[in-house]
Amino acid sequence: MGIRLYNSLTLQVEDFVPSDSNAVRMYTCGPTVYSFAHIGNLRTFTFNDILRRWLRARDFVLHDVMNITDVEDKIIRNSMAKGIPMGEYTQQYEKAFIEDCATMRFVPPWRLVRATEHIPEMVAMIEKLHEKGFTYESDGSVYYRIGRFPGYGKLSHNDFGGIRAGARVDVDEYDKDDARDFVLWKARKENEPFWEAPFGNGRPGWHIECSAMATKYLGDTLDIHAGGIDLLFPHHENEIAQSEGCSGKPFARFWLHCEHLLVDFSKMSKSLGNIYTLRELIEMGHAPETVRYLLASVPYRKKLNFSFDGLKAAATSIERLRNYALRLNTDKYPDGVSEPLEARAVKALADFDAGMDDDLNTAEALAAIYEYVRDTNSAMDAGDFKAGNVASAKRVLEKFDSVFEVLAPSVTEGALPDAAIDALVAERSLAKKNKDFKRSDEIRAELLAMGVILEDTKDGARWKRKS
RNA sequence: GGCGCCGUAGCCAAGUGGUAAGGCAGCGGUCUGCAAAACCGUUAUUCACCAGUUCGAUCCUGGUCGGCGCCUCCA
Numbered sequence: 001m002g003i004r005l006y007n008s009l010t011l012q013v014e015d016f017v018p019s020d021s022n023a024v025r026m027y028t029c030g031p032t033v034y035s036f037a038h039i040g041n042l043r044t045f046t047f048n049d050i051l052r053r054w055l056r057a058r059d060f061v062l063h064d065v066m067n068i069t070d071v072e073d074k075i076i077r078n079s080m081a082k083g084i085p086m087g088e089y090t091q092q093y094e095k096a097f098i099e100d101c102a103t104m105r106f107v108p109p110w111r112l113v114r115a116t117e118h119i120p121e122m123v124a125m126i127e128k129l130h131e132k133g134f135t136y137e138s139d140g141s142v143y144y145r146i147g148r149f150p151g152y153g154k155l156s157h158n159d160f161g162g163i164r165a166g167a168r169v170d171v172d173e174y175d176k177d178d179a180r181d182f183v184l185w186k187a188r189k190e191n192e193p194f195w196e197a198p199f200g201n202g203r204p205g206w207h208i209e210c211s212a213m214a215t216k217y218l219g220d221t222l223d224i225h226a227g228g229i230d231l232l233f234p235h236h237e238n239e240i241a242q243s244e245g246c247s248g249k250p251f252a253r254f255w256l257h258c259e260h261l262l263v264d265f266s267k268m269s270k271s272l273g274n275i276y277t278l279r280e281l282i283e284m285g286h287a288p289e290t291v292r293y294l295l296a297s298v299p300y301r302k303k304l305n306f307s308f309d310g311l312k313a314a315a316t317s318i319e320r321l322r323n324y325a326l327r328l329n330t331d332k333y334p335d336g337v338s339e340p341l342e343a344r345a346v347k348a349l350a351d352f353d354a355g356m357d358d359d360l361n362t363a364e365a366l367a368a369i370y371e372y373v374r375d376t377n378s379a380m381d382a383g384d385f386k387a388g389n390v391a392s393a394k395r396v397l398e399k400f401d402s403v404f405e406v407l408a409p410s411v412t413e414g415a416l417p418d419a420a421i422d423a424l425v426a427e428r429s430l431a432k433k434n435k436d437f438k439r440s441d442e443i444r445a446e447l448l449a450m451g452v453i454l455e456d457t458k459d460g461a462r463w464k465r466k467s
Numbered sequence: 468g469g470c471g472c473c474g475u476a477g478c479c480a481a482g483u484g485g486u487a488a489g490g491c492a493g494c495g496g497u498c499u500g501c502a503a504a505a506c507c508g509u510u511a512u513u514c515a516c517c518a519g520u521u522c523g524a525u526c527c528u529g530g531u532c533g534g535c536g537c538c539u540c541c542a
Contacts, residue, residue, distance in 0.1 A: 011471085029542075037542090044542035073540070158470060158538075180538095206540085228542030233470085235541090259472075260536065267536070297490080298480075303473070303535065310479060313491035320490090323504060355481090363481050367489035374489095374506085381498090381506050437500055444502080455503050462504095 003058055003357050005224075006301060008232060008255040009155055013359055018223045019253060024055055025218040026064040027252070028109070029210060029227035029235070033093035034074045036277045037100050039291065039306060040261040040268050044228040046295040047258040047360075049106040051226065053403050054356050056107075065217045066109040067210060068094055070116050071203055076192055086193050087116070100278050103288045105405045111217055115209040122204045122212040123197045125246055126184045130199070134245045140187030140200045146180055149241045155255060156233035182238050184208050207238040211251075215243060225252035232257050261295070262305045276306070287467060289406040290315045296404055299361050318406050319467065321397075324373050325407055328393055330462045331380065337388025341379055345392035348372035349399055356403065369400045409467045416450050425454065425461050432456075 003016040018024045028048045031041060048066070055062055070090040079089035094114075101108070126142055129135050134148050146152045146160065153160045160180060183205040188194040194201045214222060220243070227236065236255065243251035260267055263274040281291055294314040298304040348368055355364030376393055379385040385393075401407045428443035444454045451466045 008471095031542080032540090041542045047542090153470095156470065156537080229471085230537065230541055233537060234539090258542070260542075262535070265534070267541090269541095294479095301472080302480085305479085305535095307478080309491080313479065316492090317490055320504095327504075361481075363479090363489075367481065370489055377505055378507085432500085435500075441501075453503070456499075457504080458498095 003054070004359055005254055005256060006359050007253075008257050009252075011157070014254070016223075016254065018060065019221065022060050024060045024062050024064070024224060025222045026052075026055075026062060026224040026226065027210070027214040027218060027222050028064065028066045028225075029231055030066040030068050030112070031097050032069040032072050032075070033090045033097060034072065034078055035093060036096055036279055038268060038275045038277045039281070039295070040263075040275075041228075042100070042104060042278055042291070043261040043295045043304060044258040045101065045106060046104065046292060047300040048226060049104070050296055050300070050360055050362065050403060051224075051256070052107050052109070054360060057356075057399075057402060062110060063218060064109045065111045065113060065214060067213055068097075068112060068114045069206070069209065070094065070114050071193065072206060080191065103278065103282075103410070104292055105289070113213050113217070115204070115213070118209065118213050118216065119195045119204065121216050122208045123185075123195075125208060125212045125215070125242065127198060128246050129184065129242065132245060134241075135184060137199060140202065141183055142185040142199055143181045144184050144238070144241060144245075146182070146241060149245050151244065152241055153237065155237045155240055158233070158237075180234070182207065182234065184242070207235055208242060210235075211239050211242040211246070214239075214251075215247070220247040220249045220251070222252040224254045224256060226256040227258070229257040229259050258300045259303045262303055265305055281311075286311055287315065288410050289408075290318060293318055293404065293406045296362055297366055299359070299363055301359070315467075321369075321373065321400075322407055322409075322464070322467070324377065325397055326462065326464055327377075327380065327457075328390060328397070331457060332459045333380070333385055333387040333390065334383065335388070336386040338379070338384055338386050341376065341385060341389045342392055344372065344375055345389070345396050348396045352396075352399060362404075365400075365403070369396070372396055409465065416452065421447065421452055421463055425463055428454070429461055432461075 004013050005016045006013045031037060031045075037045075052062060052064060068090075071086065075086060075090055079086045082089065098112075126135065129144065130142070134144055135142050136145055137143070185197065185199060185208075186202050186205060188201040188203070192203070194203055214225070225236065225239075232255075240251050262268075263276070264272070266272065266274075268275045278288065278291065282288060290311055291314075294306075294311055295304070297314065297317075348371070351368030351371075352365045355361045355366075355368055358364065376385060376389075379389075397407070424443055424447055428440045431437075431439040431443065447454055447463065448466075452463050453466055454461055454463045
């Protein structure tokens with residue numbers, strides 16, 4: 001049994017096997033750094049993260065590359081409007097993006113690469129495409145002639161047969177009933193950043209960077225190329241045209257696309273004013289791991305309608321798992337081992353794996369965890385859970401958290417040291433023992449005010465910090 | 468118009484040709500000095516609607532209605 005993934009190219013779920021032993025060559029489309037990442041972006045990147053983690057969990061060696069698009073129309077326009085150099089402008093947002101990724105607990109990719117540091121590779125690719133007759137020039141810009149590439153449309157499953165090939169269309173006067181040729185190299189404009197190239201000074205078009213960088217670091221054929229579904233056309237279609245036009249080989253074996261996150265049942269947009277950034281949500285008091293859980297818990301091919309109710313539900317769900325982990329670590333259990341519970345843990349792990357293997361069905365994987373947590377909680381209540389079962393129970397939680405990673409609270413409130421809490425808890429326990437409930441309730445309230453929640457168990461009191 | 472996705476309880480959501488996982492919320496209990504946590508029970512005779520195939524369909528086919536996305540920059 002192995003991983004099965006839905007391939008946009010074939011519109012089917014397929015067994016995933018890398019072309020070269022157990023090494024996976026993967027490329028994911030990263031951000032254009034012209035503003036802060038919003039939760040829609042983050043959904044796709046969360047999907048990337050879950051995919052990476054699961055591939056690793058299944059013992060694949062990952063060679064994954066993510067790009068940073070740091071030259072693009074909006075970037076140029078905004079940096080010019082601010083009167084600062086493009087690099088300075090993009091740097092601040094790239095930094096913010098990397099911070100956000102850390103906040104979201106994303107595993108860093110093998111390589112994070114910038115478009116502006118790969119201009120020579122892009123130029124070389126365009127030259128090669130030129131030699132092979134895929135390009136034509138117009139007003140100093142270089143265009144890709146899709147009519148020369150027979151496979152054009154195979155990813156988006158569009159039939160472009162009726163389109164007049166090679167018709168020269170200015171991007172600004174784009175006529176959708178006509179050619180879909182796209183720009184590889186934009187002619188230099190006054191005051192704008194540019195690079196030198198044999199075919200004229202200018203800057204790269206959007207699509208060429210991914211083809212050039214993916215090929216450079218991963219070779220002609222990738223095992224996986226992933227990104228948001230809105231990139232499927234034209235971006236990924238164009239990447240195929242460029243890369244395969246150049247190499248003559250299949251560009252990517254698996255194309256994975258993450259569905260959109262919606263807000264109020266429609267795509268986020270500035271005009272609707274329904275864009276939320278991670279930073280805004282954190283400022284509102286939402287823990288980042290709550291956002292992570294919400295984004296990860298809905299399977300990636302399903303549209304996810306963001307809501308604050310959903311965010312609250314995510315927080316409660318995490319809380320329950322944390323309570324369970326706390327109980328597991330602090331309660332005392334009778335000696336011995338329950339074999340049925342050991343078997344139960346094995347089943348939980350198998351069910352979790354099966355869910356994840358099935359095209360990263362996180363909802364199913366989560367269900368396996370919750371069912372197990374409920375069963376073991378019941379066993380603990382009944383006294384059937386033994387000290388010898390703790391290790392396997394921890395393994396289940398660790399497996400879960402190695403993918404979801406939400407158990408550790410983000411905010412470490414420095415305020416009250418553990419020792420001080422322990423002292424107060426001890427004082428309260430004594431008061432409670434003496435039936436001085438007034439004093440014991442007082443201390444409990446006091447601790448709560450300082451962000452510490454106290455819980456009584458049959459073996460005494462335990463505490464946790466409020467998240 | 469073309470391409471693609473979707474419509475399962477209050478909300479989120481899994482799922483299979485044979486009779487509906489899981490999470491959140493709600494209600495009723497157990498436990499508790501009170502809480503908290505946890506557990507138990509309960510909440511869809513039903514899976515947008517219609518027709519067909521079938522012994523049998525939420526899952527297959529056709530159609531209808533509804534929602535969303537891409538086709539222009541976009542995660």
